Amino acid sequence: MKTLLLAATTATFLLSSTFANAVDVTLNVGDQAPSFVIQDDTGANWNSDKHFANKTVVVYFYPADMTGGCTKQACGFRDDLSKLEGENVEVVGVSGDSVRNHQLFKKAHDLNFTLLADPDGVAATAFGVPFTKGEKSITREIDGKEEVLTRGGTAKRWTFVVKNGKVVYKDDKVNAAEDSQKILAAIEGLKK
Template sequence: MKRFLIASLLLSLSFASFSQEVNVGDKAPVFSTLADDGSTWNADDYLGDKFIVVYFYPAAMTGGCTKQACAYRDLKTEIDEANAVVVGISGDNIEGLQLFKKANHLNFPLLSDANGEIAKKFGVPLRDGGTITREIDGHSFDLVRGATASRWTFIIDKNGTIVYKNTDVDATKDSDEILKFIKNNS
């Protein structure tokens, strides 16, 4: 029984060290991961130059996630003019992200966080992953997700500080809200 209690305590301590919620005013976690095009996307490449909008979404090719991504797509010009870059992060694998991007003509990077490590750095709640089947261009595809993140949005300023955090995201209004925030805080 002692071993079980000690093991449980150690497990909870190690989880706590990897999953820390970040708040407005905190330094943003440093991260890099694979993008939908197979390249490595690194947040450090944009610090000092642009606002970075980081939005976590549960799963590619699902209703709310598609609405959210398409709203970001439709506001890309205005977001670019506000000196910001947007990245969508989910637990989907690269192949699923590529299909999602192609099917919806998305014009910004989608990042794979299949093991949930980036979400943990931001303190975003995670659930188990899964597989969904979608038909795209007359072909059936299985989209595989290693982890399912909650829908949260952050804005990182040019100095690497979290300046915006939304844990109650409305998928259809998220892009409008971040654009308004950036314009009011530039």
């Protein structure tokens, strides 16, 4: 009887610990930015600790390469990048797309900033961004050739600004077409 009681207690403890760790992260302004390592659009490892430590980084999550809203958002950051870099701000886009997809997306739209491949939702989960696992594919014509772009999962469209390792801005209701302009205003507000 004691063995059965001990086994039941242990099982209950283990299950409650498992579910407690499965609780979604909620990252708010003022919180420490999360640590993670994922691949950038060149296939190299991108370590958040190295980028977040002593500078300002815009981290924007988007659902998929080569789709309407995501392309508008990326092109907005492309067009405003010189202004952001003038404020010593780095921009990175993050989606569940592969390195190859990111390379095609950058080429098709002349994107001039880093895209991070997050097919397993590592970065999205670390930031508390909703992420749905599961492969999805779209077909697009790029340079006259039909390409199939398959992603490992889909993140919601959220944007963060990290300054010196801390989250200083969070938007979980992003308007794709206006995101870069909103970020420029937020960066200006951080100077005050």
